[in-house]
Amino acid sequence: MKTFLKIFAIAFFCFIVAIGAGVLVFSKFYKEPPTDVVVSDTGKIDNTEIVDSNGEEEVEEEKSELEKLIENSKRVNFLLLGMEGARTDTIVFASFDPESKNVDLVSIPRDTYYERKGYNAADEKKINAAYGDDGVEGTMSAVSNVLGGVPIHHYVKVTYTGVERIVNSLDGVKVNIPMNMDYDDPYAKPPLHIHLKKGTQSLDGKHAIQFLRFRKGNNGGGYPDGDLGRIKAQQQFMKAAMGKVLGFRLPVVANTVFKYVKTDMELSDMGVMAKNAIGMKKENLKAYSLPGKAANQNHLSYFLHDQNEAENLMKEIYSR
Template identity: 45%
Template sequence: MKVFLKVFIIAFICFFLIFNGLVWGFNYYMKDNHVGSGTVVPVIEEGQENLEPDEIDELMKIVNESSRINFVLLGLEGLRSDTIMFVSFDPDIKKIDLISIPRDTYYPRAGYNGIGKKKFNSVYGDHGAIGVKTALSDILLDIPVDYYVTVTYSGAESIINSIGGVPVYISHLMDYEDPYDDPPLKIYFEPGHHVLNGEDGVKFLRYRQATPGSEGVSYADGDLGRIKAQQEFMKSAIKKTLSFRLPSVVTTAFKFVRTDINLQDAVVYATKAIGLEMENVSINVLPGEPKYHGRTSYFVHDIEETRNLLLKIYGYEEDTDN
């Protein structure tokens, strides 16, 4: 019996060390490999809108009392984040809230004075995914951004294919061509119902405007129109995903993304999301409007309305007794 116990204990320790070594290696190599340089230092400009201290305290109080897990989803086009989404999951009530962040959101940083550098989608190239977490938390009034998830075009293709494509309704002719892209890009979709595979799904998500002279239709409100189309695609993809076993979908997706969520936590969160219904998925856009700074158009977010949206997401109920 003593010999058996000794062998069992030694075998168990060996298994434990090997297993933990594999998990450590997996989690280590899942990190995004673009680190960037320096820390994000936002520029406080003269006349910039600010909240009152009691407004900030009220928001932070309900955030600190919440068990929500927040992360930023980045769809990457080289060193620029072509798609940016804040995703907040409440495991207690099985609810997901998303906020699309326009890529042209005005975000000036100390030491980065070029025109393009004042747009939020340039943060990733300069500071990596960790820097994006810091910058997004700043825009969202210090709401914590716990994790990042980055995915490239090829990764998005694979994930879409893994769930059997995504059904979408396309309301207008999409016709765009860029022979200088690598590889050359051709987007063409007739209006109507489609089930888009990975390659076509990525093309749909990338579409912004028609090629001049073609019969294609550009989004009337530019990048905001593109965001709305991306949100509809995401709703359809989430609905399709919920028909699968969610933990297995997360495990599959891990092959194609880079993230600082470790595998153990991802499976735990996915397990907690089992039973999630589409009516508990809310998709929003960062409040604000396009404005010009000099000769360049940016999207300038509204701080007060951003606070109101975050209060709503975190379930704040105004006291009507007073």
């Protein structure tokens, strides 16, 4: 039984990681209590009103609706990054509810506009630049802020080589390719060559990477809605991969994931996750995209997220 739980836990991450995403960083959601707030022995803030030295009552700041939902939830959140060298090519926020067994994934466009103090170059104002400058913690902080301050508890990181091996361990993943995909970049390291025909087909690891990395063709054409179209394609792939991961290939997949996926989770934590995930079905998975719109500034393409709608999305996820 113990071995099964380990396999199930690893495979649980695999179906998410299979899209090429992957880094999950530990970040405890904690807010410093205001001055003179009483903290009980259990570590919880006492809601009793405090009277200051001037005799005036200090009232605890009212929590937002999202903060209340987070406080009352048992969800475990992950940041998933698909690595292309030192860059984060794919960024996904994943949230698992152990009570409902729901898994919610929010794709974060790598071109999302995100300002950081001290980084003023145009290309440094994209969220995918955070990893190269500030590492995993910087990426975690950026994604948490963009999503309204939600906590991120663990990280999962995978390279394209890892994704290729994982897909092969799944014996391929069936997807619908929406258009002919032809793109060549001999200067990429390693060189990138994408040649896929339109239609439904089962992709092995090599061709799955081509599908996941495609953005535009040699003729300049690509997804009509740009990077959002790429995200939709990745989400389609993710759902198809999940169906196979939860099938009979669990032991093979788990062995491959052990080799190619990096996470900060302890094996004991994975065991707990496995127990909570037993009974999870493909229907428990829902995928979203960060609300916002594409824009061009300073001759660069950005994705401008809608902060209010992003927080509304988090409230929807925490409420389901």
